[in-house]
Amino acid sequence: DTAVSQTPKYLVTQMGNDKSIKCEQNLGHDTMYWYKQDSKKFLKIMFSYNNKELIINETVPNRFSPKSPDKAHLNLHINSLELGDSAVYFCASSQDLGTGRSGNTIYFGEGSWLTVV
Amino acid sequence: GQQLNQSPQSMFIQEGEDVSMNCTSSSIFNTWLWYKQDPGEGPVLLIALYKAGELTSNGRLTAQFGITRKDSFLNISASIPSDVGIYFCAGRRGGSNYKLTFGKGTLLTVNP
Numbered sequence A: 001d002t003a004v005s006q007t008p009k010y011l012v013t014q015m016g017n018d019k020s021i022k023c024e025q026n027l028g029h030d031t032m033y034w035y036k037q038d039s040k041k042f043l044k045i046m047f048s049y050n051n052k053e054l055i056i057n058e059t060v061p062n063r064f065s066p067k068s069p070d071k072a073h074l075n076l077h078i079n080s081l082e083l084g085d086s087a088v089y090f091c092a093s094s095q096d097l098g099t100g101r102s103g104n105t106i107y108f109g110e111g112s113w114l115t116v117v
Numbered sequence B: 001g002q003q004l005n006q007s008p009q010s011m012f013i014q015e016g017e018d019v020s021m022n023c024t025s026s027s028i029f030n031t032w033l034w035y036k037q038d039p040g041e042g043p044v045l046l047i048a049l050y051k052a053g054e055l056t057s058n059g060r061l062t063a064q065f066g067i068t069r070k071d072s073f074l075n076i077s078a079s080i081p082s083d084v085g086i087y088f089c090a091g092r093r094g095g096s097n098y099k100l101t102f103g104k105g106t107l108l109t110v111n112p
Helices: none
Strands: A006-007 A009-012 A019-025 A030-039 A043-050 A053-057 A064-070 A073-078 A089-095 A112-116 B006-007 B008-013 B017-026 B031-037 B044-049 B055-056 B060-063 B071-076 B085-092 B100-102 B104-111
Touching: A006 A089, A009 B006, A019 A030, A019 A112, A030 A053, A030 A073, A030 B104, A043 A073, A053 B008, A073 B008, A089 B071, A089 B100, B006 B085, B008 B085, B017 B085, B031 B060, B044 B055, B071 B085, B071 B104
Parallel strands: A009 A112, B008 B104
Antiparallel strands: A006 A019, A019 A073, A030 A043, A030 A089, A043 A053, A064 A073, A089 A112, B006 B017, B017 B071, B031 B044, B031 B085, B055 B060, B060 B071, B085 B100, B085 B104
């Protein structure tokens, strides 16, 4: 069973389109994240949600709108896609915000490869 | 913003050799994590360190939490071809700062 699953794995779309990436975790974790990995493989946090509440918004353009319908899901919607949005987007989860040891372990999904043409 | 300096950026080694990589920070962390990312996959946690001076092993992997709390290293002994991948360090500061900051990764290539 996949602990953190995200769909789609690959997405090719034209500039200006709107797209969504879905994420689900079956670990019973309270905290979920979206990370972006650029072409140089640098991993940077975008958003963090704890129990459906936004905790971290790392100065991401407002074209990116995360939505957490429940604590097991954190979807990412992107409006008006730009060429620079091409990257791999990773969903992740942890037990909590990291106050305890278990919360410091972050589990990643397999990534969604977004290509904007 | 918070930055971690991870080195080396890449390594090319022969199978059987030992490998060492490290991360340093200008700030104190209370948690250090080491992840491995295989091609086409997400990062997978290898070792977690929670206490200054802590030395932890996971098979052929050994990682240490630096005494100053500003650095950590990862050693891989007797490398094998499946060790190929990108290794990331990540650190988390204490208190209300929940963010996990990642290093830029070390790309490891193992020649059989």
